[in-house]
Amino acid sequence: MTDTAIVSFPASGCDVSSVTLERGQRQVFCGLAGIVWLHRKIQDAFFLVVGSRTCAHLLQSAAGVMIFAEPRFATAILQERDLAGMADCNQELDRVAAEILERRPDIKTLFLVGSCPSEVIKLDLAKAAERLSAAYRGRVRVLDYSASGLEATFTQGEDTCLLSLVPELPPLADDERSLLVLGTLPDVVEDQFTRMFAELGIGSVHFLPPRQSTAFPPVGRGTSLLLAQPFLGETARALQKRGATLLTAPFPFGVEGTLGWLQAATDAWEIPVARLHEVTAPAVARAQRGIARQREILVGKRITFLPDSQLELPIARFLSRECGMELVEVATPFLERQLMAPELALLPTGLRLTEGQDLERQLDRLRADRPDLTVCGLGLANPLESEGLRTKWSIELVFTPVHGFDQAADLAELFARPLVRSSLLRV
Numbered sequence: 001m002t003d004t005a006i007v008s009f010p011a012s013g014c015d016v017s018s019v020t021l022e023r024g025q026r027q028v029f030c031g032l033a034g035i036v037w038l039h040r041k042i043q044d045a046f047f048l049v050v051g052s053r054t055c056a057h058l059l060q061s062a063a064g065v066m067i068f069a070e071p072r073f074a075t076a077i078l079q080e081r082d083l084a085g086m087a088d089c090n091q092e093l094d095r096v097a098a099e100i101l102e103r104r105p106d107i108k109t110l111f112l113v114g115s116c117p118s119e120v121i122k123l124d125l126a127k128a129a130e131r132l133s134a135a136y137r138g139r140v141r142v143l144d145y146s147a148s149g150l151e152a153t154f155t156q157g158e159d160t161c162l163l164s165l166v167p168e169l170p171p172l173a174d175d176e177r178s179l180l181v182l183g184t185l186p187d188v189v190e191d192q193f194t195r196m197f198a199e200l201g202i203g204s205v206h207f208l209p210p211r212q213s214t215a216f217p218p219v220g221r222g223t224s225l226l227l228a229q230p231f232l233g234e235t236a237r238a239l240q241k242r243g244a245t246l247l248t249a250p251f252p253f254g255v256e257g258t259l260g261w262l263q264a265a266t267d268a269w270e271i272p273v274a275r276l277h278e279v280t281a282p283a284v285a286r287a288q289r290g291i292a293r294q295r296e297i298l299v300g301k302r303i304t305f306l307p308d309s310q311l312e313l314p315i316a317r318f319l320s321r322e323c324g325m326e327l328v329e330v331a332t333p334f335l336e337r338q339l340m341a342p343e344l345a346l347l348p349t350g351l352r353l354t355e356g357q358d359l360e361r362q363l364d365r366l367r368a369d370r371p372d373l374t375v376c377g378l379g380l381a382n383p384l385e386s387e388g389l390r391t392k393w394s395i396e397l398v399f400t401p402v403h404g405f406d407q408a409a410d411l412a413e414l415f416a417r418p419l420v421r422s423s424l425l426r427v
């Protein structure tokens with residue numbers, strides 16, 4: 001693409017009617033993983049998982065390498081007696097919550113996070129949150145959400161968490177207007193976008209989740225909603241019910257996606273496209289120079305996405321259109337057709353697109369295709385590597401800053417790295 005390109009959606013693109021639906025055994029990571037990036041973002045929130053030792057181990061191993069300070073998450077472990085329904089879990093939960101709040105006066109929001117075990121015994125965390133909210137009124141807000149891995153993908157934990165915040169958001173005054181960016185962004189990326197929106201003349205910009213839970217963004221009829229992550233459909237619908245207007249756009253990955261995303265906001269604010277060009281030109285040029293270096297490694301390489309993060313479509317679009325990669329198959333756990341329409345329009349016609357998973361059949365296709373790179377969950381990466389397939393963990397896409405112009409080259413590099421490593425090993 002040229003450095004003056006503004007996204008115009010082609011009439012063709014990927015045909016949504018040609019999506020193959022698969023229903024079978026799935027291999028996905030659990031929604032508790034979202035706590036890792038959510039607790040880093042909301043700096044005065046504590047996440048108390050009500051779960052088993054397995055949940056505690058999962059959380060510890062997912063977060064362990066990144067926690068350098070006292071963590072703001074913990075697991076209230078359900079014992080066998082609890083699971084057999086012989087103990088009052090609520091008493092124990094109240095005791096653990098009291099301990100945490102006494103030890104951590106900085107905590108302003110306490111999330112009770114449901115897991116598979118708490119759901120199996122039907123522990124009512126909504127009631128527990130209500131009870132604790134009443135007990136600590138004025139001191140801490142207590143909310144609940146489910147991150148159970150039974151039916152969810154690992155990114156859905158963020159959707160259910162943010163959904164629990166929607167009723168807490170203050171109303172936006174009727175005569176006010178604001179832009180609400182939905183989805184966790186690293187602070188450095190949030191700051192870049194804040195500066196860019198200010199330069200473009202878009203005023204009153206808020207982010208959900210916020211850095212402090214004492215500064216929840218307002219929402220109302222004057223809210224324009226722009227999604228930074230594609231896996232937040234439930235929260236987006238709840239915000240629309242509160243009056244927000246959804247701006248549909250490609251997601252801000254790569255130059256093209258970021259330009260299209262910003263353009264959705266400038267169009268809503270009736271800012272001329274020429275102004276968008278002017279403001280973004282230096283960042284676009286920088287990003288294109290950085291991507292060009294990675295493109296030399298990626299161009300012509302074949303890539304398959306297994307369904308895991310729900311980021312598959314926008315990332316595949318970026319790798320295909322800006323890095324010259326060949327898409328062998330793109331599989332996604334759920335296809336949110338309305339949110340994904342701008343991405344589908346930018347994907348190649350005839351793409352093999354799959355929604356859902358039937359693991360064995362998918363692995364058969366993968367072994368027949370033998371792409372140069374497979375994007376997949378943690379659980380599949382090592383077995384596939386042992387079969388001589390190069391892999392990339394999809395979870396890295398949420399642990400690494402990858403949104404926006406200044407991170408576009410880093411995003412491309414994430415995929416170039418395993419290919420470089422494998423070529424070095426072959427020498």
Ligand code: SF4
Pocket residue numbers: 030031032051052054055056058114115116117147148149150
């Ligand atoms: S899948 Fe269920 S039991 Fe396993 S860690 Fe996640 S919430 Fe806990």
